[in-house]
Amino acid sequence: MAESISDQYETLEKIGHGSFGVIRKVRRKADGKILCRKEISYLKMSQKEREQLHAEFQILSTLRHPNIVGYYHREHLKQTQDLYLYMEYCGNGDLGRVIKGLISRKEYAEEQFVWEIFSQLITALYRCHYGVDPPSVGKNVLETVTMGKAKAPQGAVTILHRDLKPENGA
Incomplete structure (x- = not known):
């Protein structure tokens, strides 16, 4: 067998x-x-x-x-x-655990950490939604937008995340 x-x-x-x-x-x-x-x-x-x-x-x-x-x-x-x-396997746990740890220690997250998490979240959601990586920083983002909508590649599947929360990120 x-x-x-x-x-x-x-x-x-x-x-x-x-x-x-x-x-x-x-x-x-x-x-x-x-x-x-x-x-x-x-x-x-x-x-x-x-x-x-x-x-x-x-x-x-x-x-x-x-x-x-x-x-x-x-x-x-x-x-x-x-x-x-x-x-x-995400050995460092999820963002929810990090937030709870900060709260228990009565601390705030460093601004750089917040920007890094925000950037990671946005690039991942962009990939889900458009099927490609977002334009690089500094590129004219307006080149990728037509009449207020980003151009998804032809045949790309659009994925909308329905359960965004700190516990669902690593």
Whole structure:
């Protein structure tokens, strides 16, 4: 019998959970690379929820950007009706954790840090929305705008992020 994808990973620890299932930190046995694995149970999902989930990982599999969490692959475990999504592990946590830490220490974020996060967020959203990287800083942005609308490449899929919050960024 062929080895399943999950057999190629060592489970290290549970790092999160939600209504969808569990997120675990895993190590790929072949090279020691650390990833996270979202374990999603299909059993309690409606057909519409399953279709939405399928659409989401189809989108994730096409997005490649330094400021978007990387998607590696998925595995469907037919026997348990679980879906495993293997994604980039963000070891420093999410922006929500950083904000909570600042609040608990009664500190403010440095202005440079705020600008860096803002820049990363905007470039990632631009890639989602237009399918290309934004114009470089200093370039005449008006060249890319026609009648108030940016030109998306022909055939590009427009993605609107529906759940922007500090906990969804790394």
